[in-house]
Amino acid sequence: MSRFFNQVYQVVKKIPEGRVTTYGAIARYVGHPQSARTVGYAMNAAHTYTDVPAHRVVNRKGLLTGKHHFQGAKLMQQLLENEGISVNQDQIVDFDRFFWDPTTALPPFEIEI
């Protein structure tokens, strides 16, 4: 497994309950601002390797673009609503208020190890 994926998973695991973030924000935080797409790919593989709360990761508009990759089409939305996040038309309501940015919420990312 590439380190990039691991870095992504590390961040996703740190998302607080009831908050969400975006693919691009994660990509920026781990030092790959142009790799937002690959973050999505990492999420696809996430459930295979580790258990990360992928339902807390959406695109920059707050749209649940990845809901079809969950077991049920409604699962992602239900998980979010369980945490107090309202979803309407596959989109998070008041996305700005739930958005959690790792670049400001976490200490600067340590590039190595």
Add this chain to the structure above:
DNA sequence: GATATGACCGCTG
């Protein structure tokens, strides 16, 4: 090794 695909993002018009 080349080509195609995707849970994206930002800039233009």
Add this chain to the structure above:
DNA sequence: CCAGCGGCCATAT
């Protein structure tokens, strides 16, 4: 404000 286009990066075939 909405739509379209290109770029970027890691897998899959």
